[in-house]
Amino acid sequence: MGFHVLWRGSMRKDWVVSIGCISxxxxxxxxxxxxxxxxxxxxxxxxxxxxxxxxFATVLGVVLAITEYSSWKARALAQADHELSKxxxxxxxxxxxxxxxxxxxxxxxxxNMYSQVRFRNQPVEHVERVRENLNMFKKYHSDICALAxxxxxxxxxxxxxxxxxxxxxxxxxxxxxxxxxxxxxxxLKDAVRDNIAEKGVATFDVISIFIGExxxxxESHLRDRxxxxxxxxxxxxxxx
Numbered sequence: 001m002g003f004h005v006l007w008r009g010s011m012r013k014d015w016v017v018s019i020g021c022i023s024x025x026x027x028x029x030x031x032x033x034x035x036x037x038x039x040x041x042x043x044x045x046x047x048x049x050x051x052x053x054x055x056f057a058t059v060l061g062v063v064l065a066i067t068e069y070s071s072w073k074a075r076a077l078a079q080a081d082h083e084l085s086k087x088x089x090x091x092x093x094x095x096x097x098x099x100x101x102x103x104x105x106x107x108x109x110x111x112n113m114y115s116q117v118r119f120r121n122q123p124v125e126h127v128e129r130v131r132e133n134l135n136m137f138k139k140y141h142s143d144i145c146a147l148a149x150x151x152x153x154x155x156x157x158x159x160x161x162x163x164x165x166x167x168x169x170x171x172x173x174x175x176x177x178x179x180x181x182x183x184x185x186x187x188l189k190d191a192v193r194d195n196i197a198e199k200g201v202a203t204f205d206v207i208s209i210f211i212g213e214x215x216x217x218x219e220s221h222l223r224d225r226x227x228x229x230x231x232x233x234x235x236x237x238x239x240x
Contacts, residue, residue: 080154081154081155081236081237082236082237084150084154084236085233085234085236085237086237088147088151088233089233089234091143091144091147092144092147092226092229092230092233094140095141095143096222096226098136098137098140098141099166099169099170099222100215100218100219100222101133101137102133102134102137102170102173102174102177103169103170103173103207103218104215105130105133105134105177106172106176106177106207107204107213109176109177109200110176110180110200110201110203110204112180113179113180113183113196113197113200113201114201122184127181127184130177130180131181133177134174134177134178134181137174137177141174144163148160148163148164148167151163151233155236158232159229159232159233162225162229162232163229165229166222166225166226166229169207169211169221169222169225172203172206172207173207175200175203176200176203176204176207179199179200180200182196183196183197
């Protein structure tokens with residue numbers, strides 16, 4: 001990722017090098033003319049003429065080489081953007097159903113904490129299933145977080161902002177599930193479990209207020225945010 005950023009930065013320096021070569025040649029010519037007069041530009045014989053042409057050819061060759069190298073780097077960078085965008089779209093599409101699942105799980109568990117505070121014992125099988133589902137989500141979440149950092153390093157903050165809008169939703173859902181798992185620990189004191197339950201329910205209430213608690217509302221929210229994100233990423237793909 002760091003190399004990708006450095007590579008972009010080095011491209012901006014190529015034209016500086018080209019201009020520097022031309023300026024150096026021009027400065028030498030002007031300085032020579034100043035010291036030796038206009039006779040500096042006169043060619044006395046075929047050998048001097050050949051040397052002059054060779055000097056021009058050297059400068060031109062350096063400029064053309066740098067230009068060609070810059071063009072090659074631009075093409076290679078565009079291809080790298082294309083490959084990153086393809087990978088990003090695949091990871092995002094795999095993440096979408098996981099984001100909906102973590103919401104539905106958070107909704108159910110928030111209700112459990114709200115309605116079963118006086119009936120605290122949770123079936124062990126249920127708790128383990130919740131833990132497994134949470135671990136599954138964390139795997140997908142870890143993948144998309146790593147992707148978001150890579151996209152930010154390559155494309156800047158605009159794409160990152162769209163990722164953060166999605167993460168602000170899924171992180172709250174994940175927090176509800178994690179609070180439920182803490183609350184299900186029967187070894188905790190009742191007062192501690194009550195406090196955890198209140199936090200879990202309050203966290204889900206925030207989701208409900210800003211997004212809604214119905215499946216359709218959440219699907220619409222996710223779809224809108226993901227479409228905005230994917231449109232930014234698709235813009236990085238090459239037109240073939």
